[in-house]
């Protein structure tokens with residue numbers, strides 16, 4: 027008896043892979059009738075039968091037919107099932123594929139089996155020619171591409187029937203949908219490498235690996251959802267030409283688009299056609315079946331943009347875990363035209379027609395869809411469709427430009443400055459600390475809590491006064507003006523000004539608290555899509571230049587909240603002088619100040635019953651412990667709020683309730699019981715004091731408005 031001959035491992039692996047891949051499409055066709063598989067629902071689609079045949083023809087045309095003296099299974103199939111290969115002779119126009127009623131489905135399946143038999147024999151020879159090896163892998167990937175096309179086309183076909191049949195009992199999908207993560211991921215950009223390099227398989231259009239320059243940007247961690255899309259529809263998204271590219275708007279009108287493909291308004295509900303028949307639109311699911319034109323219009327409506335394909339690839343490669351559903355849900359439209367990469371070379375031979383000749387007028391999509399065969403997609407994968415097409419499983423993920431400060435946690439060197447400043451202040455007698463160090467993320471949060479306290483009147487009173495004066499003052503801003511806010515915090519009062527000045531070109535919030543600034547900038551950008559929001563993180567006592575591209579009109583400074591009262595008098599003058607030179611000769615400046623009033627009202631505002639201001643004050647020590655490794659016993663410091671009538675200021679102190687020594691870096695700071703750290707001054711003003719201050723800094727007071735008690739005031743300064 028002969029020993030059984032062993033199949034070499036490489037060949038066995040090829041055979042297994044070939045069988046697995048080739049089994050998939052017949053499995054998708056298994057529950058469908060011959061009629062289902064021979065109809066063509068629109069020119070972009072092909073009948074299922076044609077996909078079954080064409081993917082077999084591909085192996086015959088690319089590999090088997092290469093053998094000298096090869097006899098085709100049926101020479102007529104070379105014409106019938108050639109897709110677009112000019113080099114391979116005549117073919118049936120794509121829009122006529124539904125007319126190929128013969129060969130029958132049975133004959134096509136027999137053709138498929140015969141190709142599989144011949145390919146199995148070819149694989150058994152262990153051909154090592156690199157070109158044919160590449161074509162073999164290409165054939166498998168080509169088959170997988172058509173598996174997805176098969177489903178896209180079948181859904182389109184079913185959607186055209188008044189019966190709206192379910193093609194499948196359950197959606198055939200490769201994996202589970204991932205839950206949303208929320209938020210955005212920022213990337214610094216710079217010189218990045220993208221594209222496919224190395225020996226593993228990729229389509230020719232994915233290479234070569236090359237370098238591209240990226241400006242700082244951010245990608246949404248999640249896909250745009252149906253719920254988001256419904257908001258777009260309800261806001262007149264499909265009826266507002268200003269949101270659309272010209273070509274897109276032409277299609278909207280010509281095709282009467284009012285919603286994504288397959289959507290229908292059924293009474294108050296939206297339903298959509300799916301592979302399992304008509305289903306209700308789930309607001310939480312990613313939107314699907316939108317064209318590039320729709321994706322682009324949506325992004326504009328949302329005040330964002332589509333990512334370029336390089337931004338998408340770099341983001342997903344650097345932070346694969348940051349994003350939900352990068353792969354496996356919907357292909358994601360990008361802002362990139364499908365074009366060759368620098369150094370692109372098509373595959374040599376017949377397969378040169380595979381990708382390269384389509385590099386005009388189409389847009390790139392990245393990721394993969396629920397219908398993409400598992401293992402098929404890659405980070406470098408470039409799918410492409412015409413911008414009006416929407417029958418593919420396509421959706422979107424948003425992007426936005428991020429000025430570098432938005433992506434930073436804090437200014438470089440911030441911790442070192444905090445340490446130096448705090449040690450210097452605590453080495454003085456009496457001990458002091460600058461109030462600007464209150465505002466880490468928790469400090470900013472606590473301040474917001476303070477603004478909602480009954481006792482803390484300034485925010486409420488100032489907002490009410492601002493509502494009264496803003497319409498008139500905004501009338502003086504003029505065209506293309508920019509609002510520059512100092513110590514913007516949550517940017518809540520800003521909205522009053524923005525609402526009164528809808529023509530503002532730009533808003534530049536400046537704040538030392540990167541977290542508060544980042545969140546506020548995003549909220550404002552979301553709420554005012556037409557406004558350019560250009561945040562700057564940093565100390566407003568050390569002003570640099572304004573960002574570029576914020577309009578050519580007046581610069582309007584905005585410094586509400588009486589934050590000026592937290593500065594020393596000479597600091598306040600220096601600040602207002604610097605602001606004047608930053609904002610220019612034509613500038614306006616809205617300054618908010620708290621006015622001198624009864625000590626009881628003031629003290630209650632700075633020593634609230636709920637202890638929020640105390641926590642805000644002590645947070646300085648909490649922050650020092652966390653960021654500087656100090657060992658303050660936070661509970662051993664009492665919050666003190668004191669009215670100082672000579673200086674017309676509220677003072678906040680932290681009082682040591684026992685003797686102690688605190689380690690702060692290399693320094694040891696001693697406290698005697700009753701000793702205090704003077705943490706904040708909150709100067710209160712009179713109209714006269716404001717006028718003097720403004721004058722000393724080169725501003726003239728063009729208006730001064732006082733609100734009802736407990737009174738605050740707003741001054742409009744002119745350069």
Ligand code: SAH
Pocket residue numbers: 461462465470473477485512513514515516517519536537538539542564565566567586587588589
């Ligand atoms: N303008 C807002 C917030 C006031 S709270 C309002 O009126 O409600 C003070 C804000 O100024 C905080 O957000 C704090 O982070 C910021 N801030 C304090 N000192 C600063 C400094 N030196 N440079 C920049 N921002 C500062």
Ligand code: AVI
Pocket residue numbers: 476484587588589590591592631632639642706707708
């Ligand atoms: C931000 N600044 C004007 C506040 C103020 O009133 O001085 C900070 C504050 N301190 C205690 N409560 C609020």
